[in-house]
Each structure stands twice: as structure tokens, then as C-alpha cells.
Amino acid sequence: MKEAGVRPVAISIDSPEESRNLAQGQGYTFTILSDPNAEVIRRYDLVHAGAGEKGNDIARPAEFLIDLSGTVRWVNLTENYMVRARPEQVLEAAKSIK
Amino acid sequence: MNVRRLNWPLWVGLLLTLGGAFSFLLIFVWIPATRDFPWANLLIFLIAVVLLVAGIRRGFASDRKRPTASKIVTSLVALFSFAVIALFIFSVFVVARWLPPSKGAPQVGEKAPEFKLQDTTGRQVSLSQLLSEPINGTAPRSVLLVFYRGYW
Numbered sequence: 001m002k003e004a005g006v007r008p009v010a011i012s013i014d015s016p017e018e019s020r021n022l023a024q025g026q027g028y029t030f031t032i033l034s035d036p037n038a039e040v041i042r043r044y045d046l047v048h049a050g051a052g053e054k055g056n057d058i059a060r061p062a063e064f065l066i067d068l069s070g071t072v073r074w075v076n077l078t079e080n081y082m083v084r085a086r087p088e089q090v091l092e093a094a095k096s097i098k
Numbered sequence: 099m100n101v102r103r104l105n106w107p108l109w110v111g112l113l114l115t116l117g118g119a120f121s122f123l124l125i126f127v128w129i130p131a132t133r134d135f136p137w138a139n140l141l142i143f144l145i146a147v148v149l150l151v152a153g154i155r156r157g158f159a160s161d162r163k164r165p166t167a168s169k170i171v172t173s174l175v176a177l178f179s180f181a182v183i184a185l186f187i188f189s190v191f192v193v194a195r196w197l198p199p200s201k202g203a204p205q206v207g208e209k210a211p212e213f214k215l216q217d218t219t220g221r222q223v224s225l226s227q228l229l230s231e232p233i234n235g236t237a238p239r240s241v242l243l244v245f246y247r248g249y250w
Contacts, residue, residue, distance in 0.1 A: 005239030012248030020218040033215035040213040045202030059245040066210045066241045082194045083134045
């Protein structure tokens with residue numbers, strides 16, 4: 001990812017503290033952002049209503065590759081939350097971005 | 099005929115059922131070939147069902163030492179096993195697809211909506227910052243936004 005110039009950014013409703021614990025536990029160094037009220041998740045139409053632990057709104061899994069002009073170049077909206085995008089797919093898509 | 103024979107197909111069927119369910123979470127979910135479609139687990143369940151059916155026939159046979167107890171135990175074990183298999187299949191093939199259609203999500207060629215959110219250090223970060231700030235001295239060529247369910 002780094003070699004391909006891809007900056008991975010993870011977004012969920014988890015608080016910064018929860019995400020920090022996750023990152024420390026897993027050794028993640030990429031940016032993790034908190035959207036506790038699902039505002040950005042709603043703006044991207046990715047709300048999975050009532051699917052959270054306490055019946056709250058969470059994000060459905062989704063991946064977007066965005067070029068430097070802010071244009072979406074690749075999207076993955078899985079129909080099955082067990083099936084996620086694989087790094088190879090992202091790198092393949094990233095190749096087309098100069 | 100030995101009337102005290104153990105109903106092994108029933109018990110092996112039960113073990114395979116539990117093994118088939120738990121091995122997905124413990125093993126197969128980490129293997130690319132069995133991750134997205136749990137065919138290995140379905141195969142284990144298939145063998146379990148064959149054994150369970152054999153176990154039911156055995157448990158309901160007339161030569162059991164205690165026919166009533168045998169029938170009750172056999173029924174409970176078989177019902178439990180079938181329930182576990184049904185729950186697994188329901189979770190994997192039905193519940194996992196309960197996702198919103200997200201028709202309004204940004205599509206290829208569209209501008210990604212700008213946002214500003216807190217990172218793990220409490221800093222407010224915007225999409226335009228992510229697109230322009232260098233990573234270890236070199237400018238990024240793209241940003242990969244990964245939305246996930248959270249609670250990990």
C-alpha cells in the first residue's frame with residue numbers, strides 16, 4: 001500500500017479511545033477516524049440502521065479509493081459482510097492512478 | 099446382537115456439527131480459499147448429517163436396551179445438531195446479506211464528499227488533508243477509505 005502511494009484510512013462509529021486501543025492491540029499505524037454519530041457514514045449513504053451492539057446505527061462495510069482530485073476511482077460495496085475487499089483488488093485499482 | 103452398543107454415529111455427528119461450526123471462526127475464516135464461501139464447513143456438515151441420520155435410525159431401532167431413553171436422547175442430540183447447522187447456514191447465507199443497498203453512496207467518477215473527523219489522537223482530520231499531507235515525506239497518490247462496522 002505504501003509503495004503504491006495508497007493512504008489507508010479506516011472509519012467507524014468507534015470512539016477515538018476505542019480505535020486507539022484497537023490500533024495499539026493490532027499494531028495498526030494507518031489513520032483511524034471516529035464518526036460516533038454516523039454523520040459522515042450517513043453522508044456516504046452507508047448507514048446500517050440499528051445494526052450496532054445497542055441497536056445504534058453503524059457503517060456497513062464499504063471501501064472507496066479516491067484520487068488526489070477527490071474523485072472516486074474504485075468502490076467496493078459488498079453484498080455480504082463476510083466478504084470484504086482484498087488488498088490485491090485495491091492495489092490493482094491503485095495502479096491506474098498516476 | 100449386542101444391545102448395549104454405543105450409538106457412535108449420533109455422537110460423532112454431534113461432534114462434527116460443533117466442530118464444523120466452530121472451525122469456521124477459528125480456522126477457515128483465516129484461509130483465503132474457505133473464507134468467503136464456507137465450503138469446507140458445509141462438507142463437514144454434510145458428513146455430520148449422514149451420521150446423524152444413521153444415529154437416529156440406530157437410536158430408534160427396536161433392539162435398544164432402554165428404547166424410550168434412547169429415543170429421547172437421540173431426538174435431543176439430533177434436534178440440537180440440526181439447529182446448530184441451520185443457524186450456521188442462516189447466519190452465513192442470510193444474515194450476512196442483510197445490508198442496506200447504499201444507492202446514494204459515491205460512485206466511480208463522482209467527487210467523494212468532504213468530511214472532518216477525529217483521529218485516535220483527538221486531532222480533527224479532513225479528507226482534503228488526507229489527500230494532501232505527505233506520508234513519511236512523500237505525497238500520497240490516493241486515499242483508501244475503509245468504512246467498517248466497529249466494535250472490535
